[in-house]
Amino acid sequence: MNRRTFLGGAAAYSASLSAAPPQRHSIIDSHIHLFDVSRPQGVPWPPKTSPIYKSSLPEGYQKLAEPYGITGAIAIECSPWPADNEWVLDIARDAPIIVGTIGNLEPGGSDFGKHLERLHKNPLFRGIRYGNLWGRNLDSEISKPEFVAGLKLLADAGLVLDTANPTPALMRAAVQVTDRVPNLRIVLDHMPELKLPDDPAARKACDADLRSLAARPNVFAKISGIVRRVDGRVPLDLNFYRDRLDHIWEIFGPDRLLFGSDWPNSAQWASYPQIFQLSQDFLSSKDAASVEKIHWKNSLHAYRWTRR
Numbered sequence: 001m002n003r004r005t006f007l008g009g010a011a012a013y014s015a016s017l018s019a020a021p022p023q024r025h026s027i028i029d030s031h032i033h034l035f036d037v038s039r040p041q042g043v044p045w046p047p048k049t050s051p052i053y054k055s056s057l058p059e060g061y062q063k064l065a066e067p068y069g070i071t072g073a074i075a076i077e078c079s080p081w082p083a084d085n086e087w088v089l090d091i092a093r094d095a096p097i098i099v100g101t102i103g104n105l106e107p108g109g110s111d112f113g114k115h116l117e118r119l120h121k122n123p124l125f126r127g128i129r130y131g132n133l134w135g136r137n138l139d140s141e142i143s144k145p146e147f148v149a150g151l152k153l154l155a156d157a158g159l160v161l162d163t164a165n166p167t168p169a170l171m172r173a174a175v176q177v178t179d180r181v182p183n184l185r186i187v188l189d190h191m192p193e194l195k196l197p198d199d200p201a202a203r204k205a206c207d208a209d210l211r212s213l214a215a216r217p218n219v220f221a222k223i224s225g226i227v228r229r230v231d232g233r234v235p236l237d238l239n240f241y242r243d244r245l246d247h248i249w250e251i252f253g254p255d256r257l258l259f260g261s262d263w264p265n266s267a268q269w270a271s272y273p274q275i276f277q278l279s280q281d282f283l284s285s286k287d288a289a290s291v292e293k294i295h296w297k298n299s300l301h302a303y304r305w306t307r308r
Contacts, residue, residue: 031260058095107150127160190225224260254290
């Protein structure tokens, strides 16, 4: 495996940008999860005790999301099992609502290049996710040469690194990733979940990392994971979340933000209509061109998906 193997990624990007755009008012949901609890081997997530422990498949998602103008979705990994990369791709094959998948591989593994090459043959495979998930730590891994070499393969393939569960340490690690692999596109998931430190110095450092990331053209951020439970209840008033959303908007702006629902994980706190409405309430004060970017144009630049 060498870098030349993946140089076709750039050509694929040009092709995707020239593809027919979604219809007017259509939306790409950049963050959903697919799993089937009826499989004989079960699923690693969600646990059986979870309120969302029921199969979440494309047909159910489509029925739920289409009334809100959703015409495509990116399925983000929710399993560390290597075979589930192929399982999600197989499920997506016959579901045109799924325009891309983000898988789960270890960039530092000796067989990373082999698995990446195999998965990349499927045009629906758009990258991997790595972050505060499945016991992994991007902050420590980015110092390892073999991990960086894997990320370079990912970048040369024209694929994406999604991060998970934002913390100040993860934001710092993302800056290090872009320092070492500047041509790698990074999508920062669930940015409204990021809690800035209370300590003034730590808060200033985290804010500086966010602004550094926003200044790098290959970094995008998701308006996903908006709602949370506070004192036993889930506020559904936009004003409760506005400070964090405004902060993300002020830093990343309309050219870098993507809409994502985090379905069905978000159903633990609110329904799909409620999640969607919160995002639209926030965007209601933005100009039409900015809303269109967040609804689908930015996801095209970030994931380089192709309309099906």
